[in-house]
Amino acid sequence: MKNVEKGWDLPQIVFSLMFITLMIVACFWVVQPFVLGFAWASMVVIATWPLMIKLQHWLWGRRSLAVIAMTLILILLFIIPIGILVNSLIENSGPVIAWATSGHLLLPDMHWMTSIPLVGRKLYSGWHHLVQGGGSAMMTTIQPYIGRTSVFLFAQAGHFGRFMLHLGLMLLFSVLLYARGEQVGHGIRHFAFRLGSRRGDAAVLLAGQAIRAVALGVVVTALVQGILGGIGLAISGIPYATILTVLMIFSCLVQLGPLVVLVPAIVWLYWSGDTTWGTVLLIWSCVVGTLDNVLRPMLIRMGADLPMILILSGVIGGLVAFGMIGLFIGPVVLAVSYRLVSVWVHDVPAPEEDPLEVVEELAEIEHEAHVNAK
Structure with missing residues (x-):
């Protein structure tokens, strides 16, 4: 009996993809709470x-x-x-x-x-x-x-x-x-290398740098500003200083800054006639409010150089999409994607031709194609 060569077995491919998709969805369904x-x-x-x-x-x-x-x-x-x-x-x-x-x-x-x-x-x-x-x-x-x-x-x-x-x-x-950090990291790098060779391995390393940059630049800065601002509120005798500290950390995470809480507190002290502590809190607020201009860029560059608009969009978008925990996840997702796309784009040199020459060349090619079509 002669062996008949078969081409692509379409039903086998379709059912294999369906089975793999079903297993992936089932796995994510099981681990979704975690x-x-x-x-x-x-x-x-x-x-x-x-x-x-x-x-x-x-x-x-x-x-x-x-x-x-x-x-x-x-x-x-x-x-x-x-x-x-x-x-x-x-x-x-x-x-x-x-x-x-x-x-x-x-x-x-x-x-x-x-x-x-x-x-x-x-x-x-x-x-x-x-x-x-x-x-x-x-x-x-x-x-x-x-x-x-x-x-x-x-x-x-x-x-x-x-x-x-x-x-x-x-x-x-x-x-x-x-x-088990080393084993987990090696397993992730091995999986990425299997998917994209050295480029996949580099993507994992770049992702780690972006995560460290966001954690240091956003979270640490917000905690430092919020805690220092809360200390100023407590020393100045502001009531509900603990709740205001929470709000201040939250406002720093969403990139609004600590002054959203500190300025009303200063006004309240002056209203109540306590001008001494109002002035002290005013001076302290100037220090705390400007601290992020120095601390955040320095910490972000310790991990990876990321634009602030990216961090701001990630914080707000993550808050809307995932709730409070999205304050941490949102910037990381955008930062990792930005780093990977940036490295992929810079794999080739930037175009050096004059834009007008490129447009004229494309116009000539289009004209020749139109003439040949006739």
């Missing part, structure tokens, strides 16, 4: 891996001791502070909502304006006329919106439960990755 926690842990481990290696060297080369030390550091930096902040937010949400929705919101008298040289009395007189003429009516008009906004913000506290779940998964996966 994806965000594992992604967060991966970013934390990649960003702090040099620190873990140093700790291992200091701890007599014992990986187990280094993993324990890094776990304690993560608990001190993430678990305990966030737990305290969430607890404080839940405890203080009731009084803040009651204050915002009450009918006793009045504009302050601001008698301290009279102490301003030259223009102080005129400013106080203008403010006094504003309060007498329409200040109360203005506050009555905007008061319902203040209450609704406050209720909406504190209603989002329910999402903290899911956030804390991802936080716990992040800690668990971080311990595993610290313990």
Whole structure:
């Protein structure tokens, strides 16, 4: 019997692709609850891996001791502070909502304006006329919106439960990755090399640089500014300093800066007549507000040189797409993609021809093709 050569077996190819697709979808379906926690842990481990290696060297080369030390550091930096902040937010949400929705919101008298040289009395007189003429009516008009906004913000506290779940998964996966980091990294590089040879391996390394740059430039800067701003609020005697610190860190993560919280606090101190601490907080706010202009570029360039518009888009887009954890994932996704595309584009030299000559050459080719067609 003669062997009949067969061409492409289309049904076999189609069913193979369907089976592979089904297995991929099933795998993602199973691990879907752990994806965000594992992604967060991966970013934390990649960003702090040099620190873990140093700790291992200091701890007599014992990986187990280094993993324990890094776990304690993560608990001190993430678990305990966030737990305290969430607890404080839940405890203080009731009084803040009651204050915002009450009918006793009045504009302050601001008698301290009279102490301003030259223009102080005129400013106080203008403010006094504003309060007498329409200040109360203005506050009555905007008061319902203040209450609704406050209720909406504190209603989002329910999402903290899911956030804390991802936080716990992040800690668990971080311990595993610290313990087996080299094996995991080698496996990822091997898989990337199988897909794209040396280019795939280089893509993994570039992705690691981008992740470290985002972690250092965005997260560390936000934490430093938020903590320093919170210290200033606490020392100045601002009430609900813990909640305001949370808001300040959040505003720094979304690239709005700490002044969104610090400026109203300064105004409140002057309104209440505490001009001394108001001036101290004003000076401290100038330092904290400008710190990111120095700290963020320096930290980002320690990992990879990334444009700020990319970081800003990743933070806002990640927040919309994934919630609070998207503040960390969004910039990383865009940063990794940007680095890979940038390297791919620069594999070839940039065109040196004059644009007009290129346009004329294309026009001539199109004209010849049109003539030949006739």
